[in-house]
Amino acid sequence: xxxxxxxxxxxxxxxxxxxxxxxxxxxxxxxxxxxxxxxxxxxxxxxxxxxxxxxxxxxxxxxxxxxxxxxxxxxxxxxxxxxxxxxxxxxxxxxxxxxxxxxxxxxxxxxxxxxxxxxxxxxxxxxxxxxxxxxxxxxxxxxxxxxxxxxxxxxxxxxxxxxxxxxxxxxxxxxxxxxxxxxxxxxxxxxxxxxxxxxxxxxxxxxxxxxxxxxxxxxxxxxxxxxxxxxxxxxxxxxxxxxxxxxxxxxxxxxxxxxxxxxxxxxxxxxxxxxxxxxx
Amino acid sequence: xxxxxxxxxxxxxxxxxxxxxxxxxxxxxxxxxxxxxxxxxxxxxxxxxxxxxxxxxxxxxxxxxxxxxxxxxxxxxxxxxxxxxxxxxxxxxxxxxxx
Numbered sequence: 001x002x003x004x005x006x007x008x009x010x011x012x013x014x015x016x017x018x019x020x021x022x023x024x025x026x027x028x029x030x031x032x033x034x035x036x037x038x039x040x041x042x043x044x045x046x047x048x049x050x051x052x053x054x055x056x057x058x059x060x061x062x063x064x065x066x067x068x069x070x071x072x073x074x075x076x077x078x079x080x081x082x083x084x085x086x087x088x089x090x091x092x093x094x095x096x097x098x099x100x101x102x103x104x105x106x107x108x109x110x111x112x113x114x115x116x117x118x119x120x121x122x123x124x125x126x127x128x129x130x131x132x133x134x135x136x137x138x139x140x141x142x143x144x145x146x147x148x149x150x151x152x153x154x155x156x157x158x159x160x161x162x163x164x165x166x167x168x169x170x171x172x173x174x175x176x177x178x179x180x181x182x183x184x185x186x187x188x189x190x191x192x193x194x195x196x197x198x199x200x201x202x203x204x205x206x207x208x209x210x211x212x213x214x215x216x217x218x219x220x221x222x223x224x225x226x227x228x229x230x231x232x233x234x235x236x237x238x239x240x241x242x243x244x245x246x247x248x249x250x251x252x253x254x255x256x257x258x259x260x261x262x263x264x265x266x267x268x269x270x271x272x273x274x275x276x277x278x279x280x
Numbered sequence: 281x282x283x284x285x286x287x288x289x290x291x292x293x294x295x296x297x298x299x300x301x302x303x304x305x306x307x308x309x310x311x312x313x314x315x316x317x318x319x320x321x322x323x324x325x326x327x328x329x330x331x332x333x334x335x336x337x338x339x340x341x342x343x344x345x346x347x348x349x350x351x352x353x354x355x356x357x358x359x360x361x362x363x364x365x366x367x368x369x370x371x372x373x374x375x376x377x378x379x
Contacts, residue, residue, distance in 0.1 A: 114318055165329045177321050177330035177344040199328035
């Protein structure tokens, strides 16, 4: 994979709005941003209600994913360009889920909504409707998804990358600082995890840093590129951002996203937890 | 809990200001509120901690911990920074000018 296989620039996106075979999709947890103005022709996916099972805590299954994409008018061979707010966190999560279900043609709009807005590019409230399709997904590719038992077995064996903020990592707070602090879990991090906040991989405008800067970042943090890696955060969306960086931009071969992340791990009975700044 | 809660001066029901440290303020350009600015919370070492989008009235807020924080706003009207020190739990407010 190289950068142009994974990302599109805002300039490219602007030139390709309305092109047959290219579907722009805005992904957010709160779709009021989309409703207030979106890229012309873009459809919306709600992270909370459409990419996750409405009852069980899990991502949607293959059949639900097929129904979702069919209803959005996305075909198997469409190039899907994902973008969203929060520096593309939820778009990156959707990217990971599209890859999990075998959708080959998927890219991220570098910089997401933020760069698009800061650039003053066109947003519209025009309703978008696409004729439904009959989408066929592949079986879930579990080589990119980690579950809790594997995470526990990985302590001291694989790279564990905690991409939350330093205060979440050390156990000072339980959720990012723009959220009320939920108290359902124990604070801290998985022993042996290194802390490389997702934000270090992004520029201020939401674009990804250069490949050279990214290599230097994870090299200095002590990530051993020859070993398998599991990335986690609180609920699996920020770690999707880092998953995109490590597997898709830097081309590490064995990188999994632990979407259960801290809200699962920090609630498990009896698992080891480390407090403070960690070994590094 | 949402990752993009509504930003407003009214705190969510149940916010306990004897326990929570809330940083809040308004983004202004030449004294007028700037809607939709991207407000970034940086910790004492300049490390990014969180980001929100200011409301239509330019308001933003963060749930943080006591300490010294830098607030940095990016907008079509320009960028700007302000430093806010929270000596303990409670509501700590600042204006954040962009130019």
